[in-house]
Amino acid sequence: MRRTCLNMVYELAQRDDRVVFIGSDLSPGLLSDMQTQFPDRYFMEGIAEAHTIGMAAGLAMDGYIPYVNTIATFITRRCYEQVAVDLCMHDLPVRLIANGGGYVYAPLGPTHQATEDIAIMRALPNMAVVCPADADEMTRFMNASLDWPHPIYIRMAKGGDPIVTAGQTGFEIGKGVLLRDAAGSDSVLLVSTGVTTTRCLAAAEALAARGLAVRVLHLPTVKPLDQDMLTDLAAEAQLLVTVEEHSLIGGLGSAVSDCLIDRLEGRLPKIRKLGIPDIFAKAYGGQDDLMHDVGIQAPHIVEMVEQTLGLN
Amino acid sequence: MTADPIALARSLPAAPLDARSRYLRRLTVDALIGGERGHIGSTMSLIEILRVLYDSVLNYRADEPDWAERDRCVLSKGHGCLALYALLADKGFFDPAALTDFCRHHSFLGGHPERGKIPGVEASTGALGHGLSLGVGMALAQRMRGRSARVFVVMGDGEINEGSVWEAAMNAAKHRLDNLVAIVDYNKIQSAGATAVIQDLEPLGDKWRAFGFETQEVDGHDITALEQVFSAAPSADGKPTAVICHTVKGKGIPFAEHDPSWHHKSKLPVDVHADLYAALEDN
Numbered sequence: 078m079r080r081t082c083l084n085m086v087y088e089l090a091q092r093d094d095r096v097v098f099i100g101s102d103l104s105p106g107l108l109s110d111m112q113t114q115f116p117d118r119y120f121m122e123g124i125a126e127a128h129t130i131g132m133a134a135g136l137a138m139d140g141y142i143p144y145v146n147t148i149a150t151f152i153t154r155r156c157y158e159q160v161a162v163d164l165c166m167h168d169l170p171v172r173l174i175a176n177g178g179g180y181v182y183a184p185l186g187p188t189h190q191a192t193e194d195i196a197i198m199r200a201l202p203n204m205a206v207v208c209p210a211d212a213d214e215m216t217r218f219m220n221a222s223l224d225w226p227h228p229i230y231i232r233m234a235k236g237g238d239p240i241v242t243a244g245q246t247g248f249e250i251g252k253g254v255l256l257r258d259a260a261g262s263d264s265v266l267l268v269s270t271g272v273t274t275t276r277c278l279a280a281a282e283a284l285a286a287r288g289l290a291v292r293v294l295h296l297p298t299v300k301p302l303d304q305d306m307l308t309d310l311a312a313e314a315q316l317l318v319t320v321e322e323h324s325l326i327g328g329l330g331s332a333v334s335d336c337l338i339d340r341l342e343g344r345l346p347k348i349r350k351l352g353i354p355d356i357f358a359k360a361y362g363g364q365d366d367l368m369h370d371v372g373i374q375a376p377h378i379v380e381m382v383e384q385t386l387g388l389n
Numbered sequence: 390m391t392a393d394p395i396a397l398a399r400s401l402p403a404a405p406l407d408a409r410s411r412y413l414r415r416l417t418v419d420a421l422i423g424g425e426r427g428h429i430g431s432t433m434s435l436i437e438i439l440r441v442l443y444d445s446v447l448n449y450r451a452d453e454p455d456w457a458e459r460d461r462c463v464l465s466k467g468h469g470c471l472a473l474y475a476l477l478a479d480k481g482f483f484d485p486a487a488l489t490d491f492c493r494h495h496s497f498l499g500g501h502p503e504r505g506k507i508p509g510v511e512a513s514t515g516a517l518g519h520g521l522s523l524g525v526g527m528a529l530a531q532r533m534r535g536r537s538a539r540v541f542v543v544m545g546d547g548e549i550n551e552g553s554v555w556e557a558a559m560n561a562a563k564h565r566l567d568n569l570v571a572i573v574d575y576n577k578i579q580s581a582g583a584t585a586v587i588q589d590l591e592p593l594g595d596k597w598r599a600f601g602f603e604t605q606e607v608d609g610h611d612i613t614a615l616e617q618v619f620s621a622a623p624s625a626d627g628k629p630t631a632v633i634c635h636t637v638k639g640k641g642i643p644f645a646e647h648d649p650s651w652h653h654k655s656k657l658p659v660d661v662h663a664d665l666y667a668a669l670e671d672n
Contacts, residue, residue, distance in 0.1 A: 136526040
């Protein structure tokens with residue numbers, strides 16, 4: 078997904094001379110073709126996230142569209158005020174490409190694990206938050222990103238993630254994707270963003286085998302949220318489960334329940350939220366290990382549905 | 390024995406104010422009184438810096454604030470906005486009558502400047518340490534577009550405590566941005582007291598030189614000297630310029646000069662209004 082995303086920056090740069098790439102001390106040789114072809118629009122800067130965001134804002138004020146890339150925790154925590162003031166207050170079309178959303182950097186410890194990034198980014202006015210599920214969706218999103226006139230936070234997965242959005246066409250920022258449909262009334266609705274969508278689809282298969290009607294709603298843009306689609310599907314569900322590789326504070330589950338409390342008062346389905354509890358990871362290993370520890374793998378989703386519906 | 394830093398600041402020579410400088414200060418006092426608040430000390434130290442920029446250095450069109458070829462001026466010390474508002478009003482970016490609505494509910498003139506709300510304001514500032522990075526991006530953009538426009542960023546002395554300023558300074562030198570001018574309003578007093586005590590900046594000129602800037606020091610109230618230094622920029626091929634302006638906090642208001650308690654006033658006593666105007670009367 079990361080390679081796809083960066084290759085798309087190069088492709089967009091070939092298509093549109095407003096596109097600029099800014100990295101913060103990334104791998105040697107990264108996007109070397111773009112550097113060779115467009116030396117004026119390729120910047121590899123030092124370890125100075127606060128400055129880099131301001132510099133990107135200065136370029137965007139003059140009509141450029143900077144795609145800024147570094148590790149997710151650094152591009153959110155380190156320079157939050159620059160993101161808030163320089164990008165969001167000015168409402169500039171700068172794109173933050175955040176490597177390692179969630180537990181991607183499991184072996185490197187909590188300094189590198191972006192587990193509250195969705196919450197703090199979506200709290201900022203004008204900021205869009207996008208979490209593609211796979212490389213195919215990343216390609217479609219990147220095409221759509223070019224002319225979005227506001228800042229965007231792009232949450233990257235590990236890479237090599239299974240392709241689960243094949244067959245989809247186009248990408249509209251603010252639109253959800255119903256990746257698995259079923260009979261509407263009394264359905265179970267699994268709502269996800271990013272790579273937990275893969276886990277939801279696997280869980281849905283297992284639950285369908287038990288005779289349940291399970292829908293999977295993938296929300297690649299947590300903000301703006303597709304409130305209409307979410308509300309319509311939730312209105313037909315007996316149980317809605319949100320699944321995210323993110324803190325339970327302020328992420329997808331919060332966005333979904335905030336929306337539904339407003340829109341479905343008195344008609345709410347049962348709602349359960351799976352995500353990361355209010356802790357820093359205590360172990361290392363791989364992304365899947367930590368996702369297992371906090372209970373956001375497919376078997377946990379199945380268990381939550383069965384438990385809530387009294388099926389086990 | 391360590392010298393009293395504020396006494397030392399008092400002992401530095403500073404040019405007297407002429408009629409235009411007193412007039413611009415009276416505009417800021419109109420706004421201060423209208424809003425019943427404002428950063429008085431930080432505004433008064435800054436007037437001549439902005440006056441010289443807008444009177445005789447910057448290329449701009451007041452009736453076309455977004456003119457692409459304009460020189461950019463970013464007031465990074467956004468709390469000094471009254472000085473900027475006075476100049477922008479005086480130059481016709483907006484009606485000077487708006488000044489007395491400063492900080493009022495329906496005013497477009499807030500306690501820190503906002504891009505998009507106020508004609509002529511290049512960047513929303515107020516959170517310190519942002520302007521030089523914005524300036525680096527703007528200066529790169531001018532070069533990429535083949536324009537000769539320059540970018541001036543005005544910072545406070547307390548502001549440059551922020552690490553991001555020095556990230557930006559390193560980066561400006563890396564990119565050889567000779568179209569970028571960093572200006573420091575060095576009035577020697579930050580909110581909590583003397584900069585020499587709170588966070589000493591010295592040797593300040595050496596710091597900017599070490600970061601790769603062609604560095605000048607000047608009396609920040611001396612119109613002729615400021616004109617000379619600002620107009621000379623870019624002064625060195627391939628190097629950004631830094632201008633350290635030695636100024637007086639509260640300049641022109643004798644009872645506020647060098648006094649940290651006049652950094653900001655949120656309730657301006659009515660009995661002070663006449664004293665402020667009296668201090669700025671033409672002789």
